[in-house]
Amino acid sequence: MSPPEDYRVAVRALCDFTARSGDLDHRFTPSPSAREGIAGHALVAGRRGDAYEAELTLSGRVEGLTVTGRADGYNPTANRLEEVKTHRGRLDRMAENQRALHWAQVRVYGALLCAERGLGSVTLALVYLEVATGRETVLTETATVEELQAFFTTQCRRFLAWARQEAAHRVRRDAALRRLRFPHASFRTGQRELAEGVYKAAATGRCLLTQAPTGIGKTLGTLFPLLTAMPRQSLDRIAFLTMKTPGRRLALDALVSLGVNARTDDDGEGGARGVNDALPLRVLELVARDKACEYPDRACHGESCPLAAGFYDRLPAAREAAVTQGWLDGEGLREVALAHGVCPYYLGQELARWCDVIVGDVNHYFDANALLHGLAQANGWRFGLLVDEAHNLVARARGMYSTELDQQRLNRLRRFAPEALSRPLARASRQWQALVRESVCQEQGASNYRLLEALPAKLVAAMQQLASAITEHLGEHPEQAGAELQEVLFEALAFCRLAESFGDHSLCDLSCPARGRAVLGLRNLVPADFLTPRFTAAQTVVLFSATLSPADYHRDLLGLPAGSVWQEVDSPFVADQLEVRIRSDISTRMRDRDASIAPIVDELVRQYHQRPGHYLAFFSSFAYLDAVMTRLHEAAPAIPVRAQRRGMPEAERDAFLAGFASGGRSIGFAVLGGAFAEGIDLPGERLIGAFIATLGLPPFDDFNEALKARLEARFGRGDDYAYRVPGLIKVVQAAGRVIRGPEDRGVLVLMDDRFARDEVRSRLPAWWRLPAG
Known part of the structure; x- marks a missing residue:
């Protein structure tokens, strides 16, 4: 960050910080796409004549703050400076905070223009272009150079006070990080090696893929070196990204252990910990909107929600209090927000610009419209990323870049949609019917699945037209923006957006899960095409997990940059800690499931009686799990059992895990790859063994065979990449629940001849001692 005497800011960023006022307003208001916005600006410029100066670069300086930007256009003959804004529908539905921002921008540009050209006054014009009709609404005012300069100076001084505060914080932060020490007397086995690899990756600006075993302290072993590298490599922000909520908690706990000023504990002592002084880091936990919302039954605007009313008026004080507090986990952020009467979720979105360490889900950087990636690009951040449990990123990213169209939702909408939408809805419905007729989806059944060789162009075109029609209609009639209409619109927009980038990284399929219902899917197979720009945009990225082998699988499918480094940290565990047995006389293939149930139950009963305690038994499906558990109850009703069930809420998951108390005995039944197969910690006597009755392979269906063919064509590793590697990652993750520390002892029984x-x-x-083959 530049020192305060040479601070730079763009006009938009300056006004966004200083000039917004009024309510938060997130009512549905259809907005033009970026492409439509560019076309709209070109249309206005083309109407203005030869004297018109478009895209006028301007800059000015106030007390050490340099402000730069590009005004949309200036007519020197009329002495009129224009700021062009595109919109859809009724202009009176535009939020007042947006209007305030627009006027501030054109006034700042006016001050810069007058200073540069020696003008005594200028006419300022806000030109609102309705993209559907091309109609312009022009709002004007005439201002003197003195009025504009006074306004500009006021905005700059407001921002400059903050900029100086930020620069002083950066100096304090970096000085403290240069003195940062590891908070424990020594590193765990393997933890120093991990930390050294992370630091080297940051120092060389590379991406690191590191496989490090459970139990060595990966969270602290990655955060500590990256924080140490922050001042030395001039990193502006770092983010610790997780797949699940428990990972966020581990990261926050690690930051407390490093001395970050956490909120006051119950005993009244502050959060500084261990060998470090209080570390002046601003830490923000990003929480999902549905979990952060205080009024889930209210609409997100000032007329409905009290925390949206006057949001921008109270934001400066809330922002100042938040950065002063520094520790902004979910609860800390909520306390600040409610103390100032603002929405916790949107306060968190604002504070992502000003915090040093952001802890949140991977979607905040890798999703198509990710907040952190957008901020990093807009602000030119040197950004460091830590991605925990990175073996899940392939599957998560595939989901981010996949979408569906549901014929049934469209049919429901036709029953009550406004008359103005009847024609585009009918057109889309006809294309749906034609597609279904051409496919095998005539009757309900497992065979009603079809891989399409190409996108159904006519249906895609009809959905594009429908999306445009709904958008234009809601622009004129926002009061009709019901949930069903918005769902169809968002579904159509998402599908059409991905259709524009459709290629060999994805496939298109059609399924009929029920009579009268068809689902058209765009399924991403190779996230690399979307993720590569995200990796290259960051200064350094560290992906870590206990299961990242083989390295090529993740390099290929995630699109890691050339020069990415692979690191494998040796396990601190020894073979004597884990007894591994393979039941090669059992086959868990679908055709052999019934025959496998009896020997599996015999193995569970024998092991349980040989060494009573807590066990987990993993299966490939709930049906398989239920069949084995039923037979076990018949064979040994005295053995306590509990089972995972579909869609368990968080409270039930917590209760399931609480049953694994030291000194108890039970067998817990779970699905491989589910909530209890990774990311849970049951050390010591809380878990002494696991049974895995599956190889974890995805089903051999049309979709996975198509995936295999696509991966074979692209990487020459179809069977490995589609089946074997994903399956064995799940197996090793589940087995990793047994040995969590150097004192643990346990047993692992792998039940399938293919092991x-x-x-x-x-x-x-490699540290497992496998029985002789």
Whole structure:
């Protein structure tokens, strides 16, 4: 960050910080796309004549703050400076805070223009262009150079006070980070090696893929070196990104151990910990909107929600209090927000601009419209990323860049949609019917699935037209923006957006899960095409997990940059800690499921009686799980059992885990790859063994066979990348629940004859002592 005597800011960023006022207003207001906005600006400029100066670069300086930007256009003959804004529908539905921002921008540009050209006054014009009709609404005012300069100076001084505060914070932060020490007397086995790899990646600006075993303290072992590198590598922000909520808590706990000023504890002592002084870091936890909302039954605007009313008027004080507090986990952020009467979620979105460490879900950087990526690009941040449990990123990213169209939702909408939408809805419905007729989706059944060789162009075109029609209608009639209409619109927009970038990284399929219902899907297969720009935009990225082998799988599918580094940290555990057995006489293939139930139950009962305690048994499906559990109850009703069920709410998941108390005995049944197969910590006697009755392979269906073919064509590793690697990652993750620390002892029983094959055994952790093949 530049020192305060040479601070720079764009006009838009300056006004966004200083000039917004009034309510937060997130009522649905259809807005033009970026492409429509560019076209709209060109249309206005083309109407203005040869004397018109478009895209006018301007700059000015006040007390050490340099402000730069490009005004949309100036007519020197009329002495009129224009700021062009595109919109859809009724202009009176535009939020007042947006209007305030627009006027501030054109006034700042007016001050810069007058100073540059020696003008005594200028006419300022806000030109609102309705993109559907091309109609202009022009609002004007005439201002003197003195009025504009006074306004400009006021805005600059407001921002400059903040800029100087930010620069002073950066100096304090970096000085403290240069003195940062590891908070414990020594590193755990493997933790120093991990930390050194992270620091080197930051120092060289590379991406690091590091496989580090459970139990060595990966969270602290990655945060500590990246924080140490922040001042030395001039990193502006770092983000710790997780797949699940518990990962965020671990990151926050690690930051407290490093001395970050956490909120006061119950004993009245502050949050500074260990060998470090209080670390002046601003830490923000990003929480999902549905969890952060205080009034989920209210609409998000000032007329409905009290925390939206006057949001921008109270934002400066809330922002100042938040950065002063510094520690902004979910609860800390909520306390600040409610103390100032503002929305916690949108206060968090604002504070992402001003915090040093952001802890949140991976979607905040890797999703198509990710907040952190957008901020990093807009502000030119040198950004450091830590991605926890990175073995899940392939699947998560595939979901981010996949979408569906549901014929049933469209049919429901036709029953009560406004008359103005009847024609585009009918057109889309006809294209749906034609597509279904051409497919195998005639009757309900498992065979009603079809991979399409290409996008159904006519249906895509009809959905584009429908999206445009709904957008234009709601622009004129926002009071009709019901949930069903918005859902269809957002579904159509998402599908059409991904259709524009459709390629060999994705496929299109059609399924009929029920009579009269078809679902058209765009399924991403290779996230690399979307993620590569995200990796290259960051200064350094560290992806870490206990299961990242083989490295090529993640390099290829995630699109890691050339020069990315692979690191494998040796396990601190020894073979004597884990007894591994392979039941090669059991087959868990679908055709052998019924025959496998009895020997699986015999193994569960034998092991439980040999060493009573807590066990987890993993299966490939709930149906398989239920069948084995039923037979176990018949064979050994005295053995306590509990089972995962579909869609367990958080409270039930917590209760399931609480049953694994030290000194108890039970067998817990769970699905491989589910909530209890990774990311849970049951050390010591809380878990002494696991049974895995599956290889974890995805089903051999049309979709996965198409995935295999696509990955074979692109990488030459179809079977490995589609089936074997994802399956064995799940197996090793589940097995990793047993040994969590150096004192743990346990047993692992792998139940399938394929575990005895060399190509499978070679992919299992090297520290396991496998029985002779």
